Amino acid sequence: MTPVNFGIDLGTTNSLIAKYENGNLVIFKNPIGHKETLASVVAFRNDRILVGDKAREYLLKDAVNVFGSFKRRMGTDERFYVVNIDENITPIELSAYVLKELKQFVHTGEKPQAAVITIPASFDTMQSNATKQAGKQAGFQEVFLLQEPIAASLAYFNNKQESDDHNGHWLVYDLGGGTFDIALVKIADGEMKVIDHEGNNFLGGVDFDLMILEQLVVPEIVAQTGIQDFEEQLTTAYGKYEKLYYQLLYKAEELKKELSGQAYAELDFAATIEGKEYDFLITITQEQFNQVIAKRVQETITMLQAVLDRNHLTTADIKQLVLVGGSTFIPYVQEQLTAYSGITINKNIDPTTAVAVGAAYYAANKYYESSANASDEGVVNVDELLEDLEQEVNLEMKASELEIILSYSKMSKEQEEVLLLKVNGDYLNYRYRITRKDGGYDTGFIKLRSKFTEFLPLLPGVNNEFSLRIFDEEHNEMKSLMQEISIVQGQYNISGQPLPRDICIEVDDKENNTTKLELVFEKNSVLPLKKTLYREISKTISKGSEEKIIINILEGDRYARPLSNLTIGCIEISGKDLKSDLVKGSDIELQLLMSDDRELSTEVFLVMTQQEFKNVFSIAAKQVSLIRLKEQFEDLEVEIRRTIKSFNYEDNDVWAMQANQLLEDLLDHKKDLYKLKDNDKSDKKYVIAEAVHRTAQAYDKIGGNERLEYLHAEYLSAKEYVELQLPMADYEKDKMVTKFQQILNGESQLLRTRNPSILLKTIERLNQLAWDILYNTNSYLMVRYEQIKSSDASYFKNYGAAQSLFKMADKALENEKFFEFRQHVYNLTHFLKQEQGIQRSTDFKGTGIG
């Protein structure tokens, strides 16, 4: 025997499916729109069948083809005539459509073969059998029915403490979107039974929305406009205020939700009424709302009382009051129920899913004989197994007779892409359905034809994934015919040329006193391209000063150093161009546009001064900023010198020689560069820029991958050391953890860089952090102190002053004043003579863009 596990709330307005297995409860969500509920509505549109929320949209507009609330007609011989298909359809068939759609929610790959389906307490035998039949039509091998109040009670039951005594009378108060039901449940020794019920099929949340509109909003509009018959005009079908009516109805529903959590809410809308424009701001209090719905809520309490009276019970006899349905979220409903019954309402279960949850709990303890499994006695139900197998084989046979040929472009620049479908074989009575995986597109079930097209809407800049599925006349999916369709929007297309290299902008890297590249357009993106970047100004520029913001747009590899890339656009905005001072931290907006023929246009907007600078660059003309060039030159020189030093230290003669040669080449241009003036008209700066560019590229290539790998290893070892030491720090640990995290944040980019300089600078930062950690660790400080103390007097700049610090440090140590001791060790390090390394100028100017 197999547990059923699946529970279905087949509601009048909405339906849900849930599963309970091994203590795990799952309420499945609609893959289209990711909602837990499915509107119980079926629409037979011109060529397609829609089930759910989309179908509901046409309920009023296309009443002859769209059907909802058919649950009320279950068990009757009523048939709905569908104009579009010229056929009659039964409530059972409509319910089966909903159940089949719910089966699609199950994303776990399981194929539910049995389910517990809930029915209202009022359902008679005919109605119950009809529901069972709908379940069978939907492909369930076995269907168990459960009354909704019992399901809700079970959900509540399972949420309570084991020790609680459940025996007694329970009331299940179900106020949903459109219907109201009250049921009296008797629980005795674990057995639950609905002993009486009462209901109103036209009382629910939708009525409350309408009441807000009619009784609170319309009078305000009438008062402001003076149009007495406005309500009549507003509610006239296809009238002139139809759009406003839908808008207000939606806003009324939102307002109702807001009023569940706050004392008042505002309804804000603009409308043109009788040719005059109005701006409405209507404030509605919770009290006003309560007054409006009071009468309808009282009706529910009257029905509750009637049920109790009929059964000779009083509210004191009621053990629990279980709430079901979204409208029970309304505080006034809960207050009135509490005031009337004196029962404190338990809010532990979600009233919108309670029935489905209870059905799933019940299903977990309900067993059926699956045709796929042997029974408890080890006997296989051969008939059922054969029947099931036959169905599978039939489906596969049918599928093998069909051939679906798809034709579409896998890459597109358009907003929609045409899909051509050719079907070979006997396709009559089969349907297809195409859905987009993000949930924004669903064709519904459409009849197959021999040859046809579908226009698939594409989301911009992403891989749009669609599924094409084929169904037989009973909506059983023929799984072997399923096809996935992937269309990348915005990349590679015959009509648009791809970008050959990355386009980046140079921004400041203040941590390392250098600049870095930030990607604007990725290599292979299809032209034309447009992007707006938002950055902060990283230095203050006074009005009238010579200081500049430099916007360098480069083409090349985003992981390389800026200097190795080709500058294709350069904008310099100096203090002389400014209307007022530009303060550090103020915003800058950069809009870059690259046309089909790779012409670069930029728009720079300085938010603080409200100035706009527009430029157009031709890719053929080189762009060089002299200030940046000088700084880049200096940066490169310092770096090569440092590298030579480290190569020498590592006895890496070959690399050291190569670096020395590059340094010499670079220095050949130094004199000329520093002689150049801003207004130089010659092409010298281009010549020098070219030389610096070439040297930078050659320098990055020294040692090739071997050097990069070596630096990666060095980075990882420095990281490991910090990781090891950090937990031992006694002071400023949080600050150092944050700093470490900041370094690690850039790790993925760092390990992809081809720029040794970035790696070197990060290693340097890690090493610096490691020193900071040591100087904040008592055990290290003690060792270091002993080293300093035992050093020869010649190692000190001022040995006398150091000696008095020794005394103070010894005293602090003796009294275990470690924090004070740390300060003395810090001070002592300043008295030590240290080697002076090669120092780069700290007057880093950069681009001015952070």
Added chain:
Amino acid sequence: MEQIIQIINQISEINQKLIQENVLPKFERILNRLFSIFEEEGYICTMPLGEKYNDARTDCTANVVGKEGKNMIITQVIKPIIYKKANGTITLLQKGIVMVENI
């Protein structure tokens, strides 16, 4: 996540209001910046105003104004469509609430 959606909805409403009042150009930069920040966080917000509509569009909940026709267009957006992009996949977070008319 729910709160971010609420914020995006409110900003979209401000956007609509500014269009109504004909003062959008004064605030356009700020709004574009806000939407750009949301996009960096993976929230893609679209206002489908003027776009074609048919019943396969499950990215919107539509209110059909007037009679249905062959050329249905979105003529009013009450709530924008919001997608979430994460790890290369995109998911519909909020359906747009729209009015559609046959134009």
